[in-house]
Amino acid sequence: GQQLNQSPQSMFIQEGEDVSMNCTSSSIFNTWLWYKQDPGEGPVLLIALYKAGELTSNGRLTAQFGITRKDSFLNISASIPSDVGIYFCAGQDTGNQFYFGTGTSLTVIP
Amino acid sequence: DAGVTQSPTHLIKTRGQHVTLRCSPISGHKSVSWYQQVLGQGPQFIFQYYEKEERGRGNFPDRFSARQFPNYSSELNVNALLLGDSALYLCASSWSIGGYTFGSGTRLTVV
Numbered sequence: 001g002q003q004l005n006q007s008p009q010s011m012f013i014q015e016g017e018d019v020s021m022n023c024t025s026s027s028i029f030n031t032w033l034w035y036k037q038d039p040g041e042g043p044v045l046l047i048a049l050y051k052a053g054e055l056t057s058n059g060r061l062t063a064q065f066g067i068t069r070k071d072s073f074l075n076i077s078a079s080i081p082s083d084v085g086i087y088f089c090a091g092q093d094t095g096n097q098f099y100f101g102t103g104t105s106l107t108v109i110p
Numbered sequence: 111d112a113g114v115t116q117s118p119t120h121l122i123k124t125r126g127q128h129v130t131l132r133c134s135p136i137s138g139h140k141s142v143s144w145y146q147q148v149l150g151q152g153p154q155f156i157f158q159y160y161e162k163e164e165r166g167r168g169n170f171p172d173r174f175s176a177r178q179f180p181n182y183s184s185e186l187n188v189n190a191l192l193l194g195d196s197a198l199y200l201c202a203s204s205w206s207i208g209g210y211t212f213g214s215g216t217r218l219t220v221v
Contacts, residue, residue, distance in 0.1 A: 004152075006152075033210065035212075040214075041214050041215075042114075042200050042202075042212030042213050042214045042215050043153065043200070043212050044212070045210050045211060045212075048210065088152050088153070090152075090153075095166065096158060096165055096166045097155050097158075097166050097168065098143065098145075098155045098158075099155065100145075100152030100153045100154070100155075101152055102151065102152055103151070103152050
């Protein structure tokens with residue numbers, strides 16, 4: 001199945017630093033979602049984006065729906081140790097199918 | 111309120127066997143989606159159901175089937191299990207077309 005190109009694959013950062021990750025697709029999406037997944041758990045929805053150009057924040061997290069509808073990014077400001085985990089982007093196409101990115105593994109060093 | 115609940119949490123099956131996984135959506139949610147997540151990869155879309163009708167199907171063989179019941183709960187069935195079917199199977203629900211809130215998944219191991 002199709003998967004979105006997500007980068008970087010992994011990040012090691014110091015506590016307090018900002019984080020940026022992005023996701024690109026060859027297809028147009030109607031919805032972009034960002035999830036965080038902890039080991040042994042299902043993904044937890046962080047931010048949902050529904051319109052091209054939309055910029056949405058959730059606490060220290062900010063995400064944007066790209067103008068071309070083929071990309072999205074997620075920023076985390078002032079990282080803390082509990083931000084550790086795997087972050088996935090997901091896109092919903094015009095056929096209502098969801099595609100997930102390959103994931104970004106985030107490690108925060110205290 | 112209960113979230114999306116999946117059962118069982120873990121399962122071990124032998125190649126060639128059949129398995130049924132169950133999902134109860136959040137109360138009021140009418141859409142259920144199923145995903146397969148192999149270790150180290152993102153979830154892969156299998157099926158989406160809304161109001162008991164299939165609304166989307168991913169690129170999985172016919173050995174995979176699903177259904178949604180009048181109470182909006184859902185079952186995922188996999189026949190003739192292969193070793194490669196070993197994965198975390200995730201269910202997600204939402205009030206409309208989508209499937210945004212995930213359960214904790216069923217870990218299936220095929221030996």
